[in-house]
Amino acid sequence: MATPKHPMKMKKELQSPTSLWVLFLSYAVLFLLLVVLKNVQFWNMRKKSSVLVETVSKSLSRQTVFTSTYSNNINEQNSLLKLLYSQPSEKNPQVEELISKIKKNDSTLALNVSLVQGTKEQVAAKKLLSLSVLKKDNLTSIFNLIAQDKYEQAIKNYEKNLSPLYRQFQLINAELLKSDGKDIQQIRDNEGEITSLSRSNFWISGILIIVVISLGVNLIKIGKLTKKTNQELKESERKYRTLTEQTNEIIKKCDTKGKFVFANDSFKKRLEYTDEELSGLYCSDLLDDENKELPHFPKKGEEVITHVERIFKSKSGKKIYLEGDIFAEYKNGAFVGTMGFFKDVTEKKQLEDSLIASELKFRTFFNVAPIPMWAFDPETYKFVLVNKAAVSHYGFTEEEFLNKTVADIRREDDKDLLRNAVLKLKEDIDNPFQNKTYKYNVNHFKKSGEKIEVEIYTSPIKIDDKNCILTIALDVTERNHYENKITKAIIKTQEDERYEIGAELHDNVCQILAAVNMNLSRLKPALNSSVMDLYCQSSSGIRMATEEIRNLSHRLAPAFFENTTLEEMFEGLLKSFNMKDTCSTMMYFDNCAKKYPVSQEVRLNLYRILQEQLRNIIKYADCTSIKIGVFVQNNKLTMRIADNGKGFEPGQVKVGIGLANMKRRAELFSGKMHINSSPGNGCELLITIPV
Secondary structure, three states: OOOOOOOOOOOOHHHOHHHHHHHHHHHHHHHHHHHHHHHHHHHHHHHHHHHHHHHHHHHHHHHHHHHHHHHHHHHHHHHHHHHHHHOOOOOOHHHHHHHHHHHHHHHHHHHHHHOOOOHHHHHHHHHHHHHHHHHHHHHHHHHHHHHOOOHHHHHHHHHHHHHHHHHHHHHHHHHHHHOHHHHHHHHHHHHHHHHHHHHHHHHHHHHHHHHHHHHHHHHHHHHHHHHHHHHHHHHHHHHHHHHHHHOOOEEEEEEOOOEEEEEOHHHHHHHOOOHHHHHOOEHHHHEOHHHOOOOOOOOOOOOEEEEEEEEEEOOOOOEEEEEEEEEEEEEOOEEEEEEEEEEEOHHHHHHHHHHHHHHHHHHHHHHHOOOOEEEEOOOOOEEEEEOHHHHHHHOOOHHHHHOOEHHHHEOHHHHHHHHHHHHHHHHHHHOHHHOOOEEEEEEEEOOOOOEEEEEEEEEEEEEOOEEEEEEEEEEOHHHHHHHHHHHHHHHHHHHHHHHHHHHHHHHHHHHHHHHHHHHHHHOHHHOOHHHHHHHHHHHHHHHHHHHHHHHHHHHHOOOOOOOOOHHHHHHHHHHHOOHHHOOEEEEEEOHHHHHOOOOHHHHHHHHHHHHHHHHHHHHHHOOOEEEEEEEEEOOEEEEEEEEOOOOOOHHHOOOOHHHHHHHHHHHOOOOEEEEEEOOOOOEEEEEEEEO
16 A cells, blocks of 8 residues: 655745745835835925924014013013103103104014914913003003103002003013923924934834845745755655554545555554555445444535544454544545544543443442442532432432432531531542541431431542542441440449448448547547647548548439539539649539529439549649539530640540540430640530430
């Protein structure tokens, strides 16, 4: 079979005359455009220069005229004041000279107004003309008074009428002088535009030079590149032939009818055919029966068909799964065949089939398992799967389960435990190499409202490529019931033994010590002074031993009476421990706790828990304050025992017999024990029992 040409082969455009002409034409068009642009810029610059010269000339004329008017007006006013206040006795020729000068100033004012531009400035100039008329009338009146030697009247007229006119005249004239700022801005704008045009001309000239130089350089390079490209194309063709034969990728080429034109060694090796055998076959001859349909012949513009999956049959009958892309080939706009690039995904398909079979086995086991099982979404807590045992045990239908969350079948105060457990499982989902199974005990509620105690086992699992949490729920209600019975029997046996020991100490040992002390007191009169101190020490020791044994017997066998409250029992316990000698104590009972009827069995267990914790505090805490609180809230009796001692890290302390006994006593009445402590922050023990 012939080896195909490289599908991405470069076209030899650089060798064709058409390409060279296109290149020359492009340079010529670019050159002409730059020349035209340069000429346009040149004429624009000449136009802007003319405008600049005209603007500068007019601005200078206005500036000169208005400055002269302003100066003449001030000189005129000064001359008039000098004339009025000097009051010459004889007829002064200065009066005639001043009158002629004023008339001359007024005659040039009309010329000044004609030079004004802008609406605002023209309004100001008209005001200036009207003021000039008023000024002229007032000057005539004053000159008449001067001619009659009525200087005082002339001065009054000046101050009253003429002086304000002069001031207003000067203000308006000054305003017109300031309007020259617009001329300055216009001059600057023109200068900036001229500079910008000049800079553009400079760059256009530079680009023209570069274009001419690059034209010559590129012509030289074209010749060299043409030769080099031909050599590279030949080398690329050789490498491509080698690559198609040695690559692990499966490559095949077919004509428009699907007949094989080329197949590389990987294709022939996997399909077990030779070149001679393939040359007489069509692609459809090698396709598996379930995969006979070929892709449609691509239209123009659809050169690539991606993600093509095909099942081929090898010569020996094995199924070969291929996955890849098909490239359509065109010649002069007509479709001439296809070329496919594939990867062998047979092992991947077999693995997928194995996973599907494994999942089917899991679902079968899941449904027939006699223990309630379910899977839920760790994000929404909604049930995803439930087995028949769960449906039967809890009373909900499968549809009802799938519309609920795992929190719906739990107690309200267990939801924090659920949240913490799910957070731990999420970490395991993200790290599949550290999957763990977690166990904890919770209370669930059936559809009927019946509360059951369950032992939960959870583990992360993937179902339909979705992260879920698999849960197994063992109903341990009866088991816990029997365990509680056993625990109660053990505790009762312990209490009976304590009562027996306490009663023996109180009724026997204490009586013996009392008799010994009485007999010893009878010997007192017969004793001399040398042994009296020894007698007193012995008598004091017997009394102390009697008191300690009495306290011990009370702790072992507290006297419970129907009229004895829990608060009184706690006070007696604190007194028996002599807590006041070591640290301060504070006890608080809220009103509900004082009035709430608590069974004698619960009171005894709370007494024993407090007794055990007080021993721990005295032995380990090294504290100066103990606080005991009992309160009832939400139908739960809570006992709080707190100290300000050394504290400890609960997770790093081995649970001893004392803590285990306290926890067991709380759980005996469906209660819970929580320890809050940290090094240096004391310890807080919370016992919560539903009542």
